[in-house]
Amino acid sequence: MPKYYALEKKGTSADLYIFGNITSYPWKEKDRDAYSIVKDLEELEAEEVKVHINSYGGEVAEGLAIYNTLKNSKMKVTTYCDGFACSAASVIFMAGDERIMNEASLLMIHNAWSYGYGNANELRKQADDLDKITKASINAYMSRVSITEEELKQKMDEESWITAEEAVTDGFATGVLKSEEGTVNQSAFRTIREKLLADPGIAPAQLLESRLTLDVEKIAECVAEKVKDFLPSKEEENNEKDNSTGWGAFFTL
Secondary structure, three states, X not given: OOOOOEEEEEOOEEEEEEEOOEOOOOOOOOOEOHHHHHHHHHHOOOOEEEEEEEEXXXXXXXXXXXXXXXXXOOOEEEEEEEEEEEOXXXXXXXXXXEXXXXXXXXXXXXXXXXXXXXXXXXXXXXXXXXXXXHHHHHHHHHOOOOOOHHHHHHHHHOOEEEEHHHHHHHOOOOEEEOOOOOOOOOOHHHHHHXXXXXXXXXXXXXXXXXXXXXXXXXXXXXXXXXXXXXXXXXXXXXXXXXOOOOHHHOXXX
């Protein structure tokens, strides 16, 4: 049976990648289950483990098992939000002694969900049980955050998306990993995503629900036309050559 996660050891340090749904039935390659991860972490001999997370979350029990194993570990634990850390994945993020958000990443927190059937008494009990299950996640968040429990509960009631800066302000994260000033970002889709998230009229949830399909060729044509506006004419190019200044240094493609 293949592993549904990646755990790589380098000397005294290890990297754990949780990229996918957290479930007790990991049928898809990117799904993650707690049993295998917990077993490997318990057998891991390392001084530090770096946990990279990009997950929409999943089963509360599975997430809590991974969180508690990391939290109780003697290793130094650093968690990284590499994209989304939603729901149960945001609880795992709280296990880090250091909790690092990438500049273009998001947390999402909410109350426990369920489905059920039965008579009125059984459904009332299920609602009470959900409150207790949510309390376990609240305890994990409250061990790190700098906001009050009431403020936290309100954010969970509102199913809040939390930016990197907000995560640091509220104590969910200890720092933000930013691109070095002056470096070139060659990811067009990352740039498009950042522009969309910067629009106050677009909620992060809309990007998830829309499942956009982008025509790469059409985008390339639009970009090419825009680039032409910045290219020098033949006359300007000759003048630039005479002045020993090349346009090749201006564009990095």
